[in-house]
Amino acid sequence: MANVIETFKLTKSFNGLTAVDKLDISVETGEIFALLGPNGAGKTTTISMLCTILKPTSGTAKINGFDIVKEPMQVRKSIGIVFQDPSIDDRLTARENLYMHANLYGVPASEQKNRIDSILKLVELEDRADDLMRTYSGGMRRRLELARGLIHYPKVLFLDEPTVGLDPQTRDHVWKYIRELKKAHDITVVLTTHYMDEADKLSDRIAIMDYGKIIALGTSDKLKETLEGDVIIIKANNAEGVMSLLTEKMGLPGAHVVNGTVEVTVKNGKSMLPRIVEAATQNDIFIESISLREPNLEDVFLHYTGRTIRADSGREPHGIAAIQRRKIR
Amino acid sequence: MSELRGLYTLWLREVKRYLRDRVRIVSSFFQPLLWLVIFGVGIGASLRGAIPIPGLTYQQLIFPGIIGQTLLFTSMFMGISVIWDKEFGFMKEILVAPISRVSIFLGKMIGDSTDALIQGIIVIVLGLALGINIDPMTFLVSLPIMLLITFGLVSIGLTIASFMGSLESFGAIQSFINLPLFFLSGALFQIQSLPSWMQDISKANPLTYGVDALRNVILGAAWQPFQVQPLFVDIAIVGAFDVAMIIIGTWAFSRMK
Numbered sequence: 173m174a175n176v177i178e179t180f181k182l183t184k185s186f187n188g189l190t191a192v193d194k195l196d197i198s199v200e201t202g203e204i205f206a207l208l209g210p211n212g213a214g215k216t217t218t219i220s221m222l223c224t225i226l227k228p229t230s231g232t233a234k235i236n237g238f239d240i241v242k243e244p245m246q247v248r249k250s251i252g253i254v255f256q257d258p259s260i261d262d263r264l265t266a267r268e269n270l271y272m273h274a275n276l277y278g279v280p281a282s283e284q285k286n287r288i289d290s291i292l293k294l295v296e297l298e299d300r301a302d303d304l305m306r307t308y309s310g311g312m313r314r315r316l317e318l319a320r321g322l323i324h325y326p327k328v329l330f331l332d333e334p335t336v337g338l339d340p341q342t343r344d345h346v347w348k349y350i351r352e353l354k355k356a357h358d359i360t361v362v363l364t365t366h367y368m369d370e371a372d373k374l375s376d377r378i379a380i381m382d383y384g385k386i387i388a389l390g391t392s393d394k395l396k397e398t399l400e401g402d403v404i405i406i407k408a409n410n411a412e413g414v415m416s417l418l419t420e421k422m423g424l425p426g427a428h429v430v431n432g433t434v435e436v437t438v439k440n441g442k443s444m445l446p447r448i449v450e451a452a453t454q455n456d457i458f459i460e461s462i463s464l465r466e467p468n469l470e471d472v473f474l475h476y477t478g479r480t481i482r483a484d485s486g487r488e489p490h491g492i493a494a495i496q497r498r499k500i501r
Numbered sequence: 502m503s504e505l506r507g508l509y510t511l512w513l514r515e516v517k518r519y520l521r522d523r524v525r526i527v528s529s530f531f532q533p534l535l536w537l538v539i540f541g542v543g544i545g546a547s548l549r550g551a552i553p554i555p556g557l558t559y560q561q562l563i564f565p566g567i568i569g570q571t572l573l574f575t576s577m578f579m580g581i582s583v584i585w586d587k588e589f590g591f592m593k594e595i596l597v598a599p600i601s602r603v604s605i606f607l608g609k610m611i612g613d614s615t616d617a618l619i620q621g622i623i624v625i626v627l628g629l630a631l632g633i634n635i636d637p638m639t640f641l642v643s644l645p646i647m648l649l650i651t652f653g654l655v656s657i658g659l660t661i662a663s664f665m666g667s668l669e670s671f672g673a674i675q676s677f678i679n680l681p682l683f684f685l686s687g688a689l690f691q692i693q694s695l696p697s698w699m700q701d702i703s704k705a706n707p708l709t710y711g712v713d714a715l716r717n718v719i720l721g722a723a724w725q726p727f728q729v730q731p732l733f734v735d736i737a738i739v740g741a742f743d744v745a746m747i748i749i750g751t752w753a754f755s756r757m758k
């Protein structure tokens with residue numbers, strides 16, 4: 173079977189708001205597939221439907237050959253999931269959490285100990301395995317959740333924003349574990365993220381999602397190639413002046429301001445540089461610095477949507493648990 | 502088979518969490534102690550032997566009632582675990598597992614009932630310490646009866662919690678239900694002496710039969726002339742109530758997202 177996941181016009185509406193809009197994607201067996209998009213794009217909703225937590229409004233999907241609407245139990249046995257928000261029992265130890273998961277998923281009792289010991293070693297938590305989860309740091313919890321998702325040997329592992337709220341060093345760590353777990357267990361991984369670098373570094377293919385739709389899909393390199401060019405970064409005394417110069421006088425579309433500097437994607441960067449400098453000088457604009465770089469995924473998103481993915485944090489939890497959870501992170 | 506294993510693991514989780522909560526266990530001595538000592542002795546003294554049941558002190562009369570009250574309060578309170586699980590996200594881990602909602606509900610319900618039973622046993626130990634006479638046989642017979650009482654009550658707590666979004670609203674609903682059920686169960690008096698309208702309400706209260714069953718077992722012959730129903734009828738009524746509540750609870754869990 174080449175595609176372990178296929179969706180067929182998968183749609184979810186919440187009283188009038190279409191969170192996921194006729195999604196048609198397929199995920200190949202063995203790849204790491206990323207859904208990249210800003211908050212509210214519909215990533216979690218998509219995952220929730222694939223995991224049979226939410227019923228689609230219309231359309232369906234197949235995972236490991238099973239229909240998510242008609243055969244939810246079979247689908248559940250085929251998948252593991254690490255939710256966006258924490259989902260471990262922090263009054264139990266790490267080992268107890270893993271045993272509970274193994275029992276919920278019907279892992280044969282005779283195999284449980286071996287599987288749990290080896291996965292704990294893989295995520296380097298064997299020394300802390302018998303401590304209560306409430307004594308764990310945010311990164312350690314995430315690692316345990318990754319491990320837990322694999323105890324029942326799923327075909328597909330879903331990771332919803334696996335590193336949100338973690339510090340950069342811990343994020344590197346978690347990425348390492350994801351790669352190692354994937355290699356050791358030979359599974360397919362579907363992850364969602366609003367971090368460009370996460371999608372870029374971790375995944376084989378990326379689907380860029382916005383307002384419930386996939387707006388671009390391919391390998392990171394392919395997506396960048398579609399921009400056909402280089403990004404020129406201009407720092408000047410007058411950003412608006414540069415903007416109108418580029419768009420109106422020079423006819424270059426897609427220029428925009430990022431933190432006070434102007435960025436524009438052009439076909440042939442090297443020959444365009446001197447022309448921009450010359451035009452600026454003629455229009456009495458003083459350029460402080462100008463440089464050239466390869467396009468990144470942020471530029472790709474911008475190219476398709478005209479907006480940037482703001483790297484703000486996810487939906488904040490509220491209520492009493494929020495206070496507790498803030499302590500955790 | 503795997504459903505049973507899932508049910509067992511959810512049961513084990515509830516019991517482990519409870520046994521690790523030292524504060525809760527120690528504090529659970531406190532309320533029944535107040536009721537039995539201060540209320541029991543105090544009201545008993547002011548009635549000065551006016552209890553219409555020969556051979557029983559007021560404290561002895563309310564002792565099974567206080568067991569019933571403890572079972573009621575703790576059982577209903579157990580629903581809070583559902584709200585915690587929802588707020589802390591653990592509920593998602595359970596709901597996405599390949600196990601039926603029936604097993605999820607039963608695992609949690611029997612686990613919480615086990616915890617409530619332990620609270621009931623604590624009250625019995627307290628009674629022994631206060632000099633109330635309970636022989637080993639009586640103790641053993643009271644165990645399944647206490648468990649039977651908790652099943653239905655825990656199911657109510659879990660059902661309500663499955664509809665509630667926050668701890669605050671759960672707490673509000675609780676006090677709305679707990680006190681009427683408690684006062685109308687005859688836990689603090691015998692319902693025959695009540696005005697008939699109040700008797701009618703009491704007889705519609707399932708806890709009345711739970712308390713009556715405990716009195717039949719613990720107070721024995723002294724209680725028999727005053728019993729609401731014979732023991733086996735009490736048990737049948739409580740059992741029927743349990744079945745109804747379990748069905749409703751299972752339904753409530755099956756629609757939980």
Ligand SMILES: Nc1ncnc2c1ncn2[C@@H]1O[C@H](COP(=O)(O)OP(=O)(O)O)[C@@H](O)[C@H]1O
Nearest residue numbers: 186189191209210211212213214215216217218
């Ligand atoms: N249970 C819900 N009820 C109503 N609206 C929802 C619900 N869940 C998600 N949404 C809305 O659907 C859209 C997509 O949300 P989500 O899938 O969480 O996005 P993402 O995970 O990409 O940040 C958002 O506009 C969000 O407000």
Ligand SMILES: [Mg+2]
Nearest residue numbers: 215216256333
């Ligand atoms: Mg999300």
